[in-house]
Structures are given as C-alpha cells and as structure tokens.
Amino acid sequence: MTTTPLRMPSVAPTFGRVRLRAFQERDVAMLRDMSTDPYVPTIGTLPADADEADALAFIERQRQRLTTRTGYSFCIADATTDAALGNAGLHLTQIATGRATAGYSVAPKNRGSGIAGQGLTALTRFGWTLPELHRIELYIEPWNIASQRTAEAAGYAREGLLRSHQEIAGRRVDMLVYAAIRADGPDIGATRG
Numbered sequence: 001m002t003t004t005p006l007r008m009p010s011v012a013p014t015f016g017r018v019r020l021r022a023f024q025e026r027d028v029a030m031l032r033d034m035s036t037d038p039y040v041p042t043i044g045t046l047p048a049d050a051d052e053a054d055a056l057a058f059i060e061r062q063r064q065r066l067t068t069r070t071g072y073s074f075c076i077a078d079a080t081t082d083a084a085l086g087n088a089g090l091h092l093t094q095i096a097t098g099r100a101t102a103g104y105s106v107a108p109k110n111r112g113s114g115i116a117g118q119g120l121t122a123l124t125r126f127g128w129t130l131p132e133l134h135r136i137e138l139y140i141e142p143w144n145i146a147s148q149r150t151a152e153a154a155g156y157a158r159e160g161l162l163r164s165h166q167e168i169a170g171r172r173v174d175m176l177v178y179a180a181i182r183a184d185g186p187d188i189g190a191t192r193g
C-alpha cells in the first residue's frame, strides 16, 4: 500500500464561475460565516460559531487529508477574484472499491447563485482524473432540497432512499443516495454551466 501523500492538482479544477483550490489562512472569515449555519457543524468537523483558532485548525485538518490519503478537501473560490465561497471534498476512504463520496457547503453569504452545483461539477470532473475511481456518491437528507438540486445540477442521479442510514446531531436519519459514474464521454458531471 502506498504511503505517498496525495497532491493537489497542479491545475485548479474550474467550472463556471468557480475554481477549486487548497484552503489558505485568508479563508478564515468565510469559514467563520459558514460555521454560523446550524447544519454545517453537524456534517463535518467545523465547529458551530467557529472562532479564528477553530477555523485555522479546520484548515490544518483539510491539509492532513492529503497526508493521510483520506481525500481532497477544496475551497470553492471565485474563479475571478479568488474569494473563498465554500468547500467541496472528495472522500477516498473507500477508494479500494473504486468508490468515493463527495460533500459540499457554501457559506450563507454566498448562497443562492448555484455556486455549489458548479463546485460539485468541478470536483466530479477532477474525480474522473483519478483512474481508480468509478463511482462518486452523495448522501443527502430528504428535507435538503437545495442539496438535491445541487446534485442534479452536477449530473448526479438519484438512486434511492437509505432508511435510518446514520446519526446526525443525535438523531437517526434517512439519506437519499445520489451517484455519478465514470463514463466514456468527456462531459460527465456537467449538465449545465
């Protein structure tokens, strides 16, 4: 088993108005805004109402994912200004099976203009550059319509409902599973710009 750290792509994955890059310390304000969303802390490691130290620790944990080969955690940034807008991650703990899961959030100030769909499209296209990857899964709670719309915008297909799939914030929840699979065409993962 290889222990070489993963490396961020040399060319930042880009789609529409966003590009995916490594988190930088200057992204702290965006992360603090993101942490004010009550749902975000329940689905990741960014604590609620993060202070500067919490946000910096989060950034360090994202870097460690490369070292531990557990995945790629990208900042979704504005392709023109490079301002941080959200995050998109490809989680590779199941990569031996050819599968990965993806996750994303957009800071409240930056919502409502399709950023997540563009970030997920860029992430998905990047995923297909990993030759061992054949399937990317998303797990979305049934109430989370914005996330379902995001998945569909990035070309993911809804496959079904997984009942009592996991615990979030102390309650057992159902999850919709969406997936994209590797295909021959170059445009997989993007149904609209």
Ligand SMILES: CC(C)(COP(=O)(O)OP(=O)(O)OC[C@H]1O[C@@H](n2cnc3c(N)ncnc32)[C@H](O)[C@@H]1OP(=O)(O)O)[C@@H](O)C(=O)NCCC(=O)NCCS
Binding pocket: 037, 039, 040, 043, 104, 105, 106, 107, 110, 111, 112, 113, 114, 115, 116, 117, 139, 140, 141, 144, 145, 146, 147, 149, 150, 153
């Ligand atoms: C889900 C999330 C990433 C979407 O971010 P976004 O880029 O701002 O998405 P948008 O606001 O552009 O919404 C995408 C679509 O959902 C629709 N939508 C947004 N909120 C909605 C709501 N409450 N009810 C119904 N539709 C909604 C939008 O109209 C848009 O539809 P369109 O594709 O037809 O234009 C963001 O809401 C978020 O970070 N939520 C908290 C974290 C989270 O849930 N992450 C995903 C976990 S699976």
